[in-house]
Amino acid sequence: xxxxxxxxxxxxxxxxxxxxxxxxxxxxxxxxxxxxxxxxxxxxxxxxxxxxxxxxxxxxxxxxxxxxxxxxxxxxxxxxxxxxxxxxxxxxxxxxxxxxxxxxxxxxxxxxxxxxxxxxxxxxxxxxxxxxxxxxxxxxxxxxxxxxxxxxxxxxxxxxxxxxxxxxxxxxxxxxxxxxxxxxxxxxxxxxxxxxxxxxxxxxxxxxxxxxxxxxxxxxxxxxxx
Numbered sequence: 769x770x771x772x773x774x775x776x777x778x779x780x781x782x783x784x785x786x787x788x789x790x791x792x793x794x795x796x797x798x799x800x801x802x803x804x805x806x807x808x809x810x811x812x813x814x815x816x817x818x819x820x821x822x823x824x825x826x827x828x829x830x831x832x833x834x835x836x837x838x839x840x841x842x843x844x845x846x847x848x849x850x851x852x853x854x855x856x857x858x859x860x861x862x863x864x865x866x867x868x869x870x871x872x873x874x875x876x877x878x879x880x881x882x883x884x885x886x887x888x889x890x891x892x893x894x895x896x897x898x899x900x901x902x903x904x905x906x907x908x909x910x911x912x913x914x915x916x917x918x919x920x921x922x923x924x925x926x927x928x929x930x931x932x933x934x935x936x937x938x939x940x941x942x943x944x945x946x947x948x949x950x951x952x953x954x955x956x957x958x959x960x961x962x963x964x965x966x967x968x969x970x971x972x973x974x975x976x977x978x979x980x981x982x983x984x985x986x987x988x989x990x991x992x993x994x
Contacts, residue, residue, distance in 0.1 A: 770984060782980040786815050794819065796845055799873040803840035806869045812842040813911070813937060814982055821909060821935065822850035824989075828933055830906035834897075835859040836890050836920050837912030841870030841883075847909065848879035857883045858905075860893045860912070891916065894923035904929035910936040914954035917961035925970065925992070932992045936961065940977050940986035962988065970994055 770778070800812060813821070825833060825847055831854070833847055838861035848857050861867040867887045874880040886893045890912050908924045910917065917936065924934050939945065939962060944955045965973045965988065973990035 770979075775983065778979045778983070779981050782814065782816065790815055790819060796842060796877070798876065799840060799842050799845060802873055802876075803842065803869060806840070806865070808840045808866060808869060812839060813846075814980060816980070817937075817978075817982075817987070818843050818846035822846045824933060824935065825850040825907055828907060828931075830933070831855045832903060832905045832907075833857040834905040834908045834924075834927060836894070836908070836910045836924075837861070838870045838885060839866055839911075841873040841885075843909065843911065844870060844883060845874060845877045845879060847907075848874065848883050849877065851882055853882070855882055858886060858897070858902075859883060860886050860888075860890045862887070862889055862912070891919050891923065894920070894927065898923070898926055902927060905932060907933045907935070910934065911938070913957075914938060914941075914961075915957035917957045918964055921961055921964055925968075928992045930992055930994055934965075934971075934973075934990040934992070936965075936988045936990075938985050939975055939988045940984060942984045965990055 821843060831852060835844055835857065838844055838859040844857065844859050851857060861870065864887050867885050871880060871885055874883050905927055908928065910920050939958055941955055941958060944950060945959050950956060965971055970992055971990045972993050973988055975986055975988040977986040
């Protein structure tokens with residue numbers, strides 16, 4: 769764990785970057801306040817990372833987005849606002865209460881018309897999407913339980929096309945991914961995800977460590993190359 773002075777520095781830098789780079793009309797603090805009031809865990813992406821997800825959609829001209837792990841819809845809102853008006857985002861959430869809170873947040877943000885919230889185990893929802901003949905997604909964001917990341921990667925590739933972007937959050941876990949003997953199932957899942965993605969000839973992938981209000985973590989970003 770970082771020392772308290774170091775963590776305080778990271779927090780202040782993040783806060784200053786938010787002040788400089790996130791415009792008032794982009795502020796989604798109401799969604800975070802709603803999540804806290806409804807008892808959801810405080811594990812949303814940071815505002816800066818949320819904006820990055822939206823920018824990736826804009827840069828790639830994505831029209832179809834898949835999110836695995838909705839929580840209260842904070843990251844969902846960032847991405848949905850970046851979609852064109854005829855864009856579509858499917859987000860998968862296990863917990864019915866979380867999904868209900870997310871729908872209220874999405875409605876408040878004015879983007880519920882382009883978002884479909886599906887409730888149930890993500891692996892089952894992903895299987896159902898394929899069975900329904902879902903069109904390939906342009907961008908896929910993986911941010912659900914980390915022990916299942918290898919499963920989510922496998923389904924993502926089935927629901928992708930050439931040039932689909934796959935983003936996975938929380939892949940450093942305060943450096944715990946270095947521990948090959950870990951008993952933590954989330955860390956095990958993350959390690960396996962990175963091993964599988966890194967050795968998959970159909971993917972070009974990199975990862976970055978991050979520090980800030982989310983402490984020491986990181987994200988991976990991949991592109992389907994064929």
